[in-house]
Amino acid sequence: MQQARPEPVGLRAVPGEATGSFVRRLALVNDLSVAAVLREVADGRVEEWADPRAHEIFLSDLGVERLAVMAWRAPEELRRTLPTLAVKGRGRRPARVAPWPQQWTVLEPCTGCLARCDDIVAPVWWASGEPWQVCVRHGQWLRDARTGGPAQVSLVGLEEVVRAHRRWLRMRHRVGPYARALLADALQVTAWWWQGRLMGSETVWARREEVLGSGRQEWSVPLVVYPEAVVVAEAMAAYERQRRWGREFAGGAPGWVSRHWITFVGERLGMSGPLEHGGYRALREWTLLHRVDTPVAARLMCTAPPPDYLSQQLPVLEPHVAGLEYGPLEDASCMPWRLGRPVSALE
Structure with missing residues (x-):
């Protein structure tokens, strides 16, 4: 039988x-x-x-x-x-x-x-569209261990990283797919600060590296600078909402927007002093790449943006191009430097 x-x-x-x-x-x-x-x-x-x-x-x-x-x-x-x-x-x-x-x-x-799943019988692997993820429920930084460093990093003592990730998720919802390019730009700016020992390198970033027990390691940079990168990305989104409609940031006159916006970023970071002593250069480079190209006469003739323009999602704006919603995060950035390469370009 x-x-x-x-x-x-x-x-x-x-x-x-x-x-x-x-x-x-x-x-x-x-x-x-x-x-x-x-x-x-x-x-x-x-x-x-x-x-x-x-x-x-x-x-x-x-x-x-x-x-x-x-x-x-x-x-x-x-x-x-x-x-x-x-x-x-x-x-x-x-x-x-x-x-x-x-x-x-x-x-x-x-x-x-x-641990919440009762039917796991073998190792599980995630397919992630990003090189790292944050589990806000359990306070874990998840990353690709093939680039060096651990695969999972506890964020105990680094709760500001979890809070920053929640802010980033809200920003991505408000801004839309273009938010990813802005975060990529912000991470390149903060990584340049880290590599050049500017801004929080000797203060907040040094404390986070001490909590991690990692010292100054390239693999930990996205985690170490993440809270400040999210703040910079939010400020970039505020700038871009104005630029979309041919307007200078905060309604300022042409030519002063870079200094005014950089001051705004420094205040939001609580790092105005270090920004004035060198950190401004990376942000100035970003504003040059994202400057308003509409002639002044044409701006004066433009109709006012719709009342809800501050809550609308942003389209992809130059110098960025569409189709960067996936792939290595640094490839979505328009900044001319990358972590681990010489930082002398803006010196």
């Missing part, structure tokens, strides 16, 4: 999980090989796959439906929780294995979040 095939075991995806990570866990709970699951999804042979940190599994709509059946889940649920399902398989193949595209980073999920 033929032995009955055991009923398949369903599985919930962890929000943000890589598709390959989910497929491997589904195979384990059903006592199958990953290759067997992929053959079922692809209805035939697919490429070899083993390491979710090196390669990802990309599915067509048909592949998503077949995987959903195997996992006892609705296809819509998988699309909500597995972000790389938005990247469709090439051609007509239901499944393909390929190296991770540049715009994705593989991260370890927050251990506190995983």
Whole structure:
């Protein structure tokens, strides 16, 4: 008598999980090989796959439906929780294995979040559109450990980083996709300050590095300067809301906007003194790249912006270009320097 095939075991995806990570866990709970699951999804042979940190599994709509059946889940649920399902398989193949595209980073999920899941049977990997994430629930900085440093950093004693991330999420909601480019610019400005030992390098940033126990390490710079970077990004958004309508910041006369806005940034940071003694140069460079090009006569003839312009989302403005919502964050910045390279350009 033929032995009955055991009923398949369903599985919930962890929000943000890589598709390959989910497929491997589904195979384990059903006592199958990953290759067997992929053959079922692809209805035939697919490429070899083993390491979710090196390669990802990309599915067509048909592949998503077949995987959903195997996992006892609705296809819509998988699309909500597995972000790389938005990247469709090439051609007509239901499944393909390929190296991770540049715009994705593989991260370890927050251990506190995983502890709430009762069906984790194997390591889980996140597919992140950013090189790092902040878990505001458990106070964890999650990052790509392949660039040096730990994969997860506790933010105990660094609660201002968690608060800054909440502010950034609100700003992204208000400004729209262009907010990412502004944060990229702000991080390049603050990283230049850090590298040149300006602004908070000997005060607030030194204290955060002491809490981390890391000293001055490049891998920790985005974390160390993050609260100030968010403040600078918010100030950049205020500047850009005026520039969109051909207006100088705070309604000032042409030519004084750079100094006036830089003073505004220094007051918001609580670092007016250090800004005057060298930090202003990076911000001045940003205003030169984002200056109002509309002639004065044309500005005087322009109609006033709509009453709700301060709450409208911003379109992508020059010198930035559209399509930078994904990929390495520094690639979204228009600033001419990068962390780890000489900072003498503005000296």
